[in-house]
Amino acid sequence: MKRRSRAIRALMIIGLLALSALLQAQGQSERPEVLTVVTWGGAYEDSQRRAYFEPFTEATGIEIETVHYDGGVKVLREHVASGEIEWDVIDMIQSDASTACDDGLLESIDPQILAPAPDGTPPQEDFMEGAIHRCFITQIVFSTVIAFDNRAFPGVKPDSVEDFFDLEAFPGKRGLRKSPTGLLEWALLSLAVPREQLYDLLSTRRGLELASGRLDDIREAIIWWTRGDEPVELLTSGQAAMATGYNGRFFHARAMEGAPISVIWDGQLIGFNSWTILRGTAQADLAAEFIAFATRAENMAAQANLISYGPARKSAQRRVGLHTDAGVPMRPYLPTAPSHMDNAVVRDHHWYSQTDGLREQWFREWLER
């Protein structure tokens, strides 16, 4: 009797295990195989691939497909308006994310998905202030900086924003992003406006006119770029003597490829990139799962060891060490390194998100002048 009941129990357990395995297999077969992440390409995307995409695929079996993006909210509006939502996760500049959130283009993200720091610190305390938002999770601190081709200035080197506008002392073409982002700040910084007052002054018609006048001084020398990897090409190819661009790209070009590029940290424009989920995606849960994975401290630190962008959580910052391939200490190259912060401008995301139309109109009019 006793032996019989044991056999029944064993059969039941086997049955349950089989059922469970069946259900799991069925579940797996229902899971999508591909998650689409919209991001910025180049060395930045490579760092993401190694730090986030590949480990995520390895852990879950889900492939990451990337779509190239150059910033802004307009493309999101068009994509959503098309009715065929193919994007899941988007890596956005915080001000764009804020605007897109206000416009109802993004899904809400439950902060409960975020993992605590390895020492157990809750995410709310571990992430920098303002990083956890209803619609986005800020992940990196990046910087838009001015860099120059060392070969263009064999003698005295430029070292300030003012030098960028001084074609007499530092002749040569200037590479600038074709967008009203950063131009205004640099134009006023070159006129000795203190960084604390930049956005107050740019809020006036007079401030915009003043910036326009300053940009007029270099209008003939400007080469416009749109993709993040272009400024490096402009400098390495000798097409431009100076260019604005993302600090991580310049770091990568110099550290990994030996490009003769130097960065001017004066007036570096600090910005933040955030993970968002596009409204209407059928894979919102999976997108959230990816964000939870990518914002783990060890993964964020892994990216910072590949490209010089600062992680947005303290526990990740503490883990930043040597470049994974080059063995270069990464901390001195982060935008948040103390020596780089003296004249840094923290981009006012609120101002940016609210003045989208105004800036676009100003820029269009200035281009047409």
Next chain:
Amino acid sequence: MDRIGVQHIVYQIILVTVVAIVVGTAASLAAIGFVDAVHYLNDRLLISPYARVLAEDRPGLVAAATLIVPAAGGLIVGLVVHFLVREKRGLAPPDAILAAQTSGPAPGFRSGVASSLAALVSLGSGASVGQYGPLVYLGAMFGNLAGRLRLNLRHQRSIAIACGVAAAISTAFNAPIAGLVFAHEVILRHYSLRAFAPVTVAAATGYIIANVIFDRPALFLVSFDRVEHSYEFVFFALEGVLCAGLAWVFMLLLRFSTNISRRHIAVPWVRPAIAGLMVGLVALWIPEVLGIGQETLRFATIEGAFGIGELGLIIVAKLVLTALCVGFGFVGGVFSPALLIGILFGAFYGLMLPYLAPVPHSGLEVYAICGMMALASSVIGAPLTTILIVFELTRSYDLTIAAMVAVVFANLISYRVIGRSLFDLQLRERGFDLSLGRDKAILETHRIRDYLSTNVTTVSERDTVGDVRQRLVDDHRSEAMVLNRDQKLLGVVRLQGIVNSQADTPVLETAIQSFTTFDEDTSVWQSMEMLRGFLGEAVPLVDRRGRLKGVVPEEAVIRAYLEIMHDLREEENEAA
């Protein structure tokens, strides 16, 4: 020195330091809170350019706010001042000066809080008034509170008030030395080691709180290399003279505006609302007139930000509207508007100079800064403070020396044309005249009734000479006061005047009818003036109905003078 003496000194030093730190901290925190609250209101009420640009997609809302907010703010200010401030006006630096200079009662705490609230609404709603006046009064208010404590410290109130003011200025400008000097130059009006030490501690406390703890941005940052040409100092001096003229125009407009409002608008609490409406109407066309104008201040130092015509227009608009706002009862200072008008005028002068004197110049910035400080120093009567503000903010000797030349020439002229400052003018209108020196002004604030003696021989109008003569002999006096049944003083009888008179002569026939009398409001200064050519023992003091209250002996008037002077000299010369 014995042990008790040492203990007393240690007690004094510790207590003075504690008072300075506590008052300095309170004034500094209040100043920071006040400025932040103004910014908050400016943002919420669509007054600041930052807030206005964020709402640029709703131009109707911005235009409506431009019109309605200053007018509604004016109405609130009018009501607060009329119903909550006992003095029925905004409290300002002249009240701080008066409280520090005299021992009389200062405006109460409730009035001070209500006045600060009115200033907050004024500035928050975009009125063209300044924030430093209210900050100075806030500092003085905390000093006055500390002055009331029974700490057994000499000159406690005036020093505590100076501490509060120094901390407020130090916080507002990130300029501790300027705060220290302002408290001495404008509030205390003398320099002494007794005041110097605690006021320095308070100014440093304000600086530490503002600059180290809260990391407040400076009012302005200017990078200036040097004055390129020596002949430019002549231009700076000329600029100073012109700024004195502009300060004079500003004062005239202020007086004119005050008179107009009092004559033509009967209901006092409506006046600020009318001024606010005018500000709103002008701001639809020239938004630079709204509020403190920190952006405009900055633009004035940048080459190419303004055209000459634009500058002229904004200067006139700002001058007229500031006079209108202050004269019509908005609560706020004149220092910030003077800085703004001055810097705009300096920029205007810098732009005009190439046409007037076609020789090389050192650029617009230096002329803008010189104009700012020259005009402000003429208005507030603090040349040393303004020079120090330039130095502490810019750390540039060249810029400071250029500003110094402009400030000195501005003050040379304005002192003779206007007087020492707007504050002194306002005090003179209240009967406290500092123009003839601190001694006279303080003697004017002390009443001679405090030295009243009731040891007096009084006689009835029905008494005879004989009765009076006997009474005077008995009292060992040489004069008597003749009173009627209602105690009203009818005359003074002197012994030498009745010595040869018949004993049965009615005393009233021999009494002197024309004699010197003091009343309850006679000041020590007036009593001294009235004693010129006085022959007699004592001066009778009568109330408003002419009834005798007592007499003030000649000796008491001299004693009053000596005591007050001794106190003053002690305050000015004693060590801490």
